[in-house]
Amino acid sequence: MTDRKPRPRPVQHKPAENGSKTPCPYAARCGGCSRVHIPYGEQLKMKQSAVEKLLAGVCKVEPILGMADPWHYRSKVHAVIGTDFRTKQPIAGVYQRGTHRVVPVQGCLIEDPRADRIIRTIVEMIPKWKLRIYNENTHRGFLRHVMVRTGQKTDQIMVILVATASEFPGGKAFVQELTGKHPEITTVVLNVNQKETSMVLGTRDIPLFGPGYMEDELCGKRFRISPQSFYQVNARQTEVLYRTAIDFANLTGAETLLDAYCGTGTIGLCASDRVKQLIGVELNADAVRDAKVNARLNQVANADFICEDAGRFMVKMARENLPLDVLIMDPPRSGSDERFLRSVLTCRPKTIVYVSCNPETLARDARFLVKGGYKAVKAVPVDMFPHTEHCECVMLFQLS
Numbered sequence: 001m002t003d004r005k006p007r008p009r010p011v012q013h014k015p016a017e018n019g020s021k022t023p024c025p026y027a028a029r030c031g032g033c034s035r036v037h038i039p040y041g042e043q044l045k046m047k048q049s050a051v052e053k054l055l056a057g058v059c060k061v062e063p064i065l066g067m068a069d070p071w072h073y074r075s076k077v078h079a080v081i082g083t084d085f086r087t088k089q090p091i092a093g094v095y096q097r098g099t100h101r102v103v104p105v106q107g108c109l110i111e112d113p114r115a116d117r118i119i120r121t122i123v124e125m126i127p128k129w130k131l132r133i134y135n136e137n138t139h140r141g142f143l144r145h146v147m148v149r150t151g152q153k154t155d156q157i158m159v160i161l162v163a164t165a166s167e168f169p170g171g172k173a174f175v176q177e178l179t180g181k182h183p184e185i186t187t188v189v190l191n192v193n194q195k196e197t198s199m200v201l202g203t204r205d206i207p208l209f210g211p212g213y214m215e216d217e218l219c220g221k222r223f224r225i226s227p228q229s230f231y232q233v234n235a236r237q238t239e240v241l242y243r244t245a246i247d248f249a250n251l252t253g254a255e256t257l258l259d260a261y262c263g264t265g266t267i268g269l270c271a272s273d274r275v276k277q278l279i280g281v282e283l284n285a286d287a288v289r290d291a292k293v294n295a296r297l298n299q300v301a302n303a304d305f306i307c308e309d310a311g312r313f314m315v316k317m318a319r320e321n322l323p324l325d326v327l328i329m330d331p332p333r334s335g336s337d338e339r340f341l342r343s344v345l346t347c348r349p350k351t352i353v354y355v356s357c358n359p360e361t362l363a364r365d366a367r368f369l370v371k372g373g374y375k376a377v378k379a380v381p382v383d384m385f386p387h388t389e390h391c392e393c394v395m396l397f398q399l400s
Contacts, residue, residue: 024109031097033110033387040070044383047391051381054363059376059395065240070386075150075216076233077115078200079105081123081143083133090126090133092119092146100136110387115148118159118182122146129174134164144193145200149225151216152235156186158214160227166192166206175209186210189227201227219243219270221298229290230263237384238266241355241392244380245328246271248353248396255325258317258349260310260340265291267328267355269300275326278303281310311343318347326351335361338368345372352397357384359393366395375400 024036035043048064055061067073079092082102091104107116126133126143134141145162159178161168168174168190175188187210193202205212205227213226216235219242225231232238245267251257251274259268262280264287272278272295280303282288291305306313310329317324327349329336335358336344344352352374356362359381366376379395 026094026103026105026108029096029103030094030105032094032108034389036109036387040066040386043386047381047383051359051379051391051393054359055366055376055379055395058363058366058370058379060378062378062380064381064383064391065237065244066383067237067386070383071109072111072113073234073236073386074108074111075115075152075235076231077108077111077119077148077150079119079146079148081126081133081145090123092123112148112150114150114157114184118148118157118178118185119146121178121181122159122161125174125177129170139196147191147200147227149214149227149231151214151225153217154215154222155184156214156216157182157184158210158225158227159185159188160191160201160205161188161208162191162193162200162202164192164194166190166204168208171208179209187212187214191227203228215297218266219246221266221269221272221294223264223266223269223294224290224297226290228286230287231266232384234384237382241382241384241394242267242270244382244394245353245355246274248378248394249326249328249351251275251326256323257326257328258310258314258324260314260327260329261331262291262305263287263330265294265303265305267330269294269298269303271328272298272300272303276302280305281308281313283307283309311340314343314347324349326353328353328355330355330357331361331365333358333361335365341365341368341372344369348373348399350399354395354397356393356395357390359391362393362395366397369397373400374398 044064044066052061080102082091084091093103093105096103131143132141134144142163147160149158179185188208190206191201192204255275256277257275259280262282265280268278268280285307288305288307295303374397377396382392384392
């Protein structure tokens, strides 16, 4: 872990091909990259301005941390499997904006190209292996989606075949051919989703090849990623985000750190070398189990992960007069509810580092904390999703 703060880096622009206004031929129908037609430097200015407006009168906003190369950054690639209504051939792509019509995508400018190549191979194999493609109208068919997750540091690759049944006739030979064509694949998993739902993954995972999970590294720590695990899709910027958050905390090694909404423990474990005690609290039991595995994987002995509501846990800490020096909170896009924030005010940690994936709810929650006696010191936007309107932000609060 370095104490040096990341600085905004020079950005590169990918020129549009054939003189078009956008470098992506799918942009008009896909809608996934709503700002891909705008030069990246201008995108950063737009995001900076948006965060500054939201946090006006709350605290200073430092310059946004962008990417040196804002292309092919997504390590989690999801493809819907469908049928071309004209040729009747299998296709893989994304749903057209506002519809469930599949737009075939041969290569995406923000996705890991290794994943795109594997998905193309699977589509080419479908006719040979006579795999029935799932039909959303009749709810019949076998193969629904393909998901590929890639390790940015380890180069491990997990392929997830989402299907409607646990029985995969010829599955062993299918996987043998796929891994023969792509020896870089380290595991293949059959995910069973039999529900009539828009959710991609079902709850049951059956390893067909390899261990059924993959691993990657962040900030010098190694993390196990299962098909169901939450893991940031932009590993390069995740390190920037986490290092920024940990630097904001100004840790000395003597602190008790509470990682609220800890998920699989990534932020807290990345900070564990710089605190006396790490407590991770998360309501999702599966995520807590993964966090404990990740702690063992990294031989972190000063961490305790607890399956409980973080707000209730903090109230209990305050009631028992247990020490809490630093709170790192990384809530969902909806932000924190008032009950949680009141729990924070009850526990009164000296330092709060708020990691937000939605600056609008950050601004709302920040004003609540300021009214409760905290000083908003500074904030820095981090561009985790270039070519989209989304922006993350890290904000530091100190007890007044």
